[in-house]
Amino acid sequence: MLIGIPALLGPELLATLRAMGHGDEIALVDGNYPAEEQANRLVRADGHQLIPVLDAILSVLPVDDAVPEALFRASVKGDPLLADPVHREIEAICAMRAPGRKVVALAGTDFYARVKAAHAIVATSEPRLYANIIIRKGVIYPPESKNS
Numbered sequence: 001m002l003i004g005i006p007a008l009l010g011p012e013l014l015a016t017l018r019a020m021g022h023g024d025e026i027a028l029v030d031g032n033y034p035a036e037e038q039a040n041r042l043v044r045a046d047g048h049q050l051i052p053v054l055d056a057i058l059s060v061l062p063v064d065d066a067v068p069e070a071l072f073r074a075s076v077k078g079d080p081l082l083a084d085p086v087h088r089e090i091e092a093i094c095a096m097r098a099p100g101r102k103v104v105a106l107a108g109t110d111f112y113a114r115v116k117a118a119h120a121i122v123a124t125s126e127p128r129l130y131a132n133i134i135i136r137k138g139v140i141y142p143p144e145s146k147n148s
Contacts, residue, residue: 058097064138078108
């Protein structure tokens, strides 16, 4: 355990987050997602649902502000116009942790391709379908040049 670090973030996940560079992406996926098959790096978060893992990660990981879109979610049956309640929960956590950053819904094939290219996949035990999000890592600005 560490001061100020959510206990949900274990050593492997913390090391993965720390190793990521600006522009690298990490996917958080539900329990049905074929994570083992698609991951370049796989971090297991067994026993945890997606929303608490997302909240913990966004408490330490900066979201990229150098691009127009940095948060991407799965779509119901591959249709970006459809959303489930879990998507509203994802959007609420992102709004709290990354204010002003929109969560973009991707079509199924686009989402799967982006997950496959991600730096890492975090496999949760989330039982809800389509409970998947991709986060693009940003930078932590030095105190003297904040947002410059």
